[in-house]
Amino acid sequence: MLLSALPVTFYQSSTLQVARNLLGMRLVRRLNGQRISGIISETEAYCGEKDLACHARAGRTPRTLLMYGPAGMAYIYFTYGMHWMLNVVTEAEGNPSAVLIRAIRPLEGLEIIAARRPSAAAAHRTDGPAKLCRALDIDRRLNGCNLCDSDGELWIEPGEQVSDSVVQASPRVGISNVPEPWKSKPWRFFMV
């Protein structure tokens, strides 16, 4: 196969490193036989039970169980009554950590993305975690799928090299009620 998915070893690593290294990689969705894809441009790391911003802070529950399993799986959850979020499970089994994919820059399937995001301007169709799930038709049906399998419906391929000079880090978004030091950890990574 010409283009194959990133191997599971890519994800069996420090969550911060995976979050950084996912920048520039290509998220691919196969929908009705067509490819929709984009370059990952923003991520956030969620690092285990002691990270009080991570869903796994509550321990093993039906929702968080996937994060305790093998790396490279999609952890997809529903929030705010209407939004889906896509994460990739990281680290070794038993270490419940994941990287949230927060934004992509569309590359393939632009017409499909536009049709699925009719009211959004082109620059804002996939620039948020719920927006990209909407654009790529990602929801609970894909929860638990293997992102290392390029024969599936959703996977991640090698993309472009992203040098440190265009990478910035900041505190994570939307966790204002989380106590310090977790609230201020610079665990959001994005390309400028």
Add this chain to the structure above:
DNA sequence: GCGACGATGGGCT
């Protein structure tokens, strides 16, 4: 361009 705010339902205390 930016800040405020309502929508809306699953998960957990």
Add this chain to the structure above:
DNA sequence: GCCCATCGTCGCA
């Protein structure tokens, strides 16, 4: 019953 790892719309500049 409260809390969200958010988004679109509206008002204003």
